[in-house]
Amino acid sequence: MYKIISLLSLLIRQFCLPNPFECFGDSALLINWIAGIVMAPITYLIVGLVYDKGSEPAVGSLLYLVTYALLTGVLCVMSIFSFAWWWILILVATFIGAIIGIRSIGEKIEASRFRN
Numbered sequence: 001m002y003k004i005i006s007l008l009s010l011l012i013r014q015f016c017l018p019n020p021f022e023c024f025g026d027s028a029l030l031i032n033w034i035a036g037i038v039m040a041p042i043t044y045l046i047v048g049l050v051y052d053k054g055s056e057p058a059v060g061s062l063l064y065l066v067t068y069a070l071l072t073g074v075l076c077v078m079s080i081f082s083f084a085w086w087w088i089l090i091l092v093a094t095f096i097g098a099i100i101g102i103r104s105i106g107e108k109i110e111a112s113r114f115r116n
Contacts, residue, residue, distance in 0.1 A: 002057035009065040017068075020075035023082045035075070043068045 021031040047063045074091065081087040 002061060005058045005061045005065075009061050009068075012065060013068055017072045018076055020072060020079045023079045039068065039071055043071060046071075 019028055019032045021028040021035065024031055043064055046067050047060065051060045051063050053060070074095075078088055078091060
């Protein structure tokens with residue numbers, strides 16, 4: 001099952017996800033290749049936060065695909081305004097707020113479990 005998901009993940013990442021750097025014209029493909037090299041270890045580290053290596057390889061591969069697609073989506077949103085610094089700051093602040101909010105909710109849920 002892992003090999004199938006891994007192959008599908010590779011094909012989807014390579015051929016189905018958009019190039020978020022199209023706003024840069026002729027150099028978009030080169031920038032996308034460089035970003036792909038940088039995004040691979042970042043995606044791996046993010047997935048490693050919730051996935052134990054080797055526990056369920058098919059799940060890990062699927063999580064990698066989803067995380068990579070989400071990061072590509074974030075880059076696509078940033079490209080709407082050609083990666084303007086103010087737009088990137090708004091998105092970073094939004095993501096930090098979302099992470100803090102999700103963490104706070106998780107802590108409240110965890111605390112309520114201990115009370116019961």
